[in-house]
Amino acid sequence: MDSRLVTTYEPDNSLKKGYKGIFPEIFNELKANRWLIFQLFKKDFLALYKQSFIGIMWAVIIPLITVGTFVVLNGAGVFNAGAIAVPYALYAVLGVAIWQLFAAGLIASSNSLVLAGPMITKINFSLKSLVVASLGQSLLSFLIQFCLVVVLLVYYRFVPSAWILLMPLLIIPIILLTMGLGFILSLLNGILRDIGNMLSVCMTFFLFLTPILYAKPTTGLLAVVSTYNPLYYLVGVPRELVLAGTISEWKGFALSSALAATVFLICLVIFHLTETRITERI
Amino acid sequence: MNDEAVIRVEHVSKKFCKNLKTSMRYGIEDISRNAVGMPSRCGQLREREFWAVDDVSFEVERGETLGLIGPNGSGKTTLLKMLNGIFWPDKGKITVKGRVGALIEVGAGFHPMLTGRENIYVNAAILGMSKAETQAKFDSIVEFADIGDFLDTSVKHYSSGMFVRLGFAVAVHCEPDVLLVDEVLAVGDEGFQTKCFNKIGELREAGITTILVSHNMHTISNFAGKAVLLQNGRATYYDNTAQAIKTYNKLFLLNGEADHNWEIQTLHEGNNNISFNTRINKTVLTPGDDITLLIDYAATKEYRDVEIDVVLLSSSESGMYFQATNKAYDKVVNLLSGKHTLAISVERAPIHNSVGRLAVSIWAKNRAEMLFWCRVPVEFTERSYAHGNNFFRVRYETLA
Numbered sequence: 001m002d003s004r005l006v007t008t009y010e011p012d013n014s015l016k017k018g019y020k021g022i023f024p025e026i027f028n029e030l031k032a033n034r035w036l037i038f039q040l041f042k043k044d045f046l047a048l049y050k051q052s053f054i055g056i057m058w059a060v061i062i063p064l065i066t067v068g069t070f071v072v073l074n075g076a077g078v079f080n081a082g083a084i085a086v087p088y089a090l091y092a093v094l095g096v097a098i099w100q101l102f103a104a105g106l107i108a109s110s111n112s113l114v115l116a117g118p119m120i121t122k123i124n125f126s127l128k129s130l131v132v133a134s135l136g137q138s139l140l141s142f143l144i145q146f147c148l149v150v151v152l153l154v155y156y157r158f159v160p161s162a163w164i165l166l167m168p169l170l171i172i173p174i175i176l177l178t179m180g181l182g183f184i185l186s187l188l189n190g191i192l193r194d195i196g197n198m199l200s201v202c203m204t205f206f207l208f209l210t211p212i213l214y215a216k217p218t219t220g221l222l223a224v225v226s227t228y229n230p231l232y233y234l235v236g237v238p239r240e241l242v243l244a245g246t247i248s249e250w251k252g253f254a255l256s257s258a259l260a261a262t263v264f265l266i267c268l269v270i271f272h273l274t275e276t277r278i279t280e281r282i
Numbered sequence: 283m284n285d286e287a288v289i290r291v292e293h294v295s296k297k298f299c300k301n302l303k304t305s306m307r308y309g310i311e312d313i314s315r316n317a318v319g320m321p322s323r324c325g326q327l328r329e330r331e332f333w334a335v336d337d338v339s340f341e342v343e344r345g346e347t348l349g350l351i352g353p354n355g356s357g358k359t360t361l362l363k364m365l366n367g368i369f370w371p372d373k374g375k376i377t378v379k380g381r382v383g384a385l386i387e388v389g390a391g392f393h394p395m396l397t398g399r400e401n402i403y404v405n406a407a408i409l410g411m412s413k414a415e416t417q418a419k420f421d422s423i424v425e426f427a428d429i430g431d432f433l434d435t436s437v438k439h440y441s442s443g444m445f446v447r448l449g450f451a452v453a454v455h456c457e458p459d460v461l462l463v464d465e466v467l468a469v470g471d472e473g474f475q476t477k478c479f480n481k482i483g484e485l486r487e488a489g490i491t492t493i494l495v496s497h498n499m500h501t502i503s504n505f506a507g508k509a510v511l512l513q514n515g516r517a518t519y520y521d522n523t524a525q526a527i528k529t530y531n532k533l534f535l536l537n538g539e540a541d542h543n544w545e546i547q548t549l550h551e552g553n554n555n556i557s558f559n560t561r562i563n564k565t566v567l568t569p570g571d572d573i574t575l576l577i578d579y580a581a582t583k584e585y586r587d588v589e590i591d592v593v594l595l596s597s598s599e600s601g602m603y604f605q606a607t608n609k610a611y612d613k614v615v616n617l618l619s620g621k622h623t624l625a626i627s628v629e630r631a632p633i634h635n636s637v638g639r640l641a642v643s644i645w646a647k648n649r650a651e652m653l654f655w656c657r658v659p660v661e662f663t664e665r666s667y668a669h670g671n672n673f674f675r676v677r678y679e680t681l682a
Contacts, residue, residue, distance in 0.1 A: 005379065005381060006379050007379075009364065009367055009376040010371060010374065010375040011325070011370065011373065012316070012321045012324075013370070015316075015319060035412055035413045036407045039403055039404045042403075043393055043396065043400075043404045046393075046395065047395045050395045050396070051395065120368070121368060122368070122386045122387045123391055124384065125408050125410065187313060188313075190309075191306050191310055192306055270313075273316050274312075277309070277312050277313060278309075278313075279368050279369060281306070
């Protein structure tokens with residue numbers, strides 16, 4: 001018996017322990033649970049695609065249909081995507097791929113605690129791992145969608161910039177933002193189911209509000225909104241770097257990344273402090 | 283703290299909210315307070331809250347098995363979930379030494395779409411097993427679960443028995459220092475139950491500390507050396523399991539009344555053609571006594587060949603000591619018209635230190651019409667085991 005392992009449960013445990021140890025504690029928890037995170041991800045993945053012929057290729061179908069619709073609308077003149085220097089399909093598919101990281105990831109993580117409700121009320125295991133694992137699915141989808149981007153690059157004989165090799169680093173800010181919001185929304189959704197429903201509606205709205213399927217307008221209300229929309233920078237700047245090799249709005253990107261990191265840290269700490277109170281309300 | 287105490291529960295309380303909408307509001311409130319570093323004020327009750335577990339204290343030493351008993355809704359599962367860290371106490375403190383394994387619901391982490399093999403890996407990880415540990419114990423888990431060719435079949439196609447076997451197999455292989463078991467052994471067939479108890483026995487021998495929740499007093503008295511009886515969230519600790527069980531059994535009959543003030547419950551008393559009145563010789567019996575129920579009836583017509591069910595129920599909801607009808611004894615009973623008394627006697631009932639109910643129902647017209655149904659509480663006193671002559675006669679002999 002490992003008698004060194006002594007667990008104490010009492011109200012406001014984290015408050016009594018103080019804030020100093022929080023980050024090492026969180027880090028150790030996630031590190032110790034790597035295998036668990038992988039297994040939880042595997043479970044989600046297998047459960048989702050087991051009874052499906054197309055399986056993970058559904059990840060390709062979603063951006064193809066979204067982008068396809070806009071290609072048609074654009075061609076018919078119903079919708080004007082604005083001045084885009086690169087082939088529209090390439091621009092839109094890459095944009096949607098990065099966007100889906102955020103949108104699908106946030107929906108998955110905000111539902112993670114609720115969906116695992118029957119499990120977490122019967123087994124004690126790391127809730128953080130559950131939220132982190134729920135993002136695995138959208139990372140995998142991104143990978144598949146990125147392959148689609150590569151196919152389009154070949155099709156259009158378009159040479160991307162060398163930044164494409166740094167793609168994994170460029171998406172870190174948007175992943176941090178997703179994870180941070182995911183932590184806090186999964187908690188809130190555990191108590192108020194409205195959060196989950198609201199999120200699905202909001203994601204469609206934000207997709208159109210953010211210049212992803214069209215170029216950022218230069219004038220008007222949408223231009224102002226985009227200027228203050230961190231998602232615009234987090235999606236638009238990596239895309240611009242990969243396709244054109246230039247960065248026109250580095251300041252916006254830097255600020256948005258800093259914001260994403262801050263949101264991530266604050267939400268992670270809040271989750272850590274309050275996760276012991278969530279199971280009883282799920 | 284006693285050095286040998288593996289589990290220490292000190293004045294622990296847990297509150298819940300009765301109303302869902304209010305609970306949502308409180309949830310947001312609690313989380314907001316914790317998030318900004320304010321204490322959650324969980325020690326006091328707000329509107330519509332109640333204590334599900336109220337000021338419970340006890341200790342369990344290494345290697346001991348503690349039985350946790352109480353009626354439905356008394357807080358057993360809540361307490362067990364707090365010991366496992368699923369729920370956090372609102373007051374008090376729980377200290378647990380070592381790795382805790384909980385069998386609160388077998389197969390809780392299983393996904394129906396995944397195969398048995400995949401579920402073993404996922405479930406083992408959720409229960410805290412590492413990759414190496416899972417791989418090392420995989421064969422042993424499969425062997426214990428005994429699901430044969432179904433290992434690579436989706437769990438949704440499993441029979442409920444197979445599902446439970448696999449769930450239990452994974453859970454017992456995580457080698458906990460403290461095992462919390464919540465009534466899970468009630469499922470599964472007898473062969474598997476035996477296997478489970480053997481496994482728990484094996485773990486106990488290895489020094490594991492166990493807390494067992496069960497409504498089956500036979501299980502509790504066989505396995506638990508000590509017991510905690512929960513009633514409306516409040517706990518009483520018993521060094522002697524037999525005493526705890528007796529108190530528990532009485533709960534169902536007394537409903538807070540003083541001893542022996544039990545009423546005969548008549549649940550159905552005939553129709554216009556017949557009426558009944560019930561008497562009993564005595565309700566406190568010594569093991570081996572006859573239980574005699576006298577039923578006076580007044581009938582305006584004759585009921586021929588009625589069927590009389592006699593059931594001796596144990597105090598727990600489902601258990602019974604004995605059940606028969608007059609048909610089983612080849613006895614034809616006719617209820618004659620006029621005023622008569624029917625005497626029903628269970629002879630030499632060998633029941634020891636327990637409480638129960640004698641239920642009698644009378645049916646006419648081939649069970650198409652119920653004439654009468656009543657329940658009579660009875661208590662059997664304790665007797666020294668040295669006598670033996672009032673129990674079932676059991677022979678012990680070695681044959682050549």
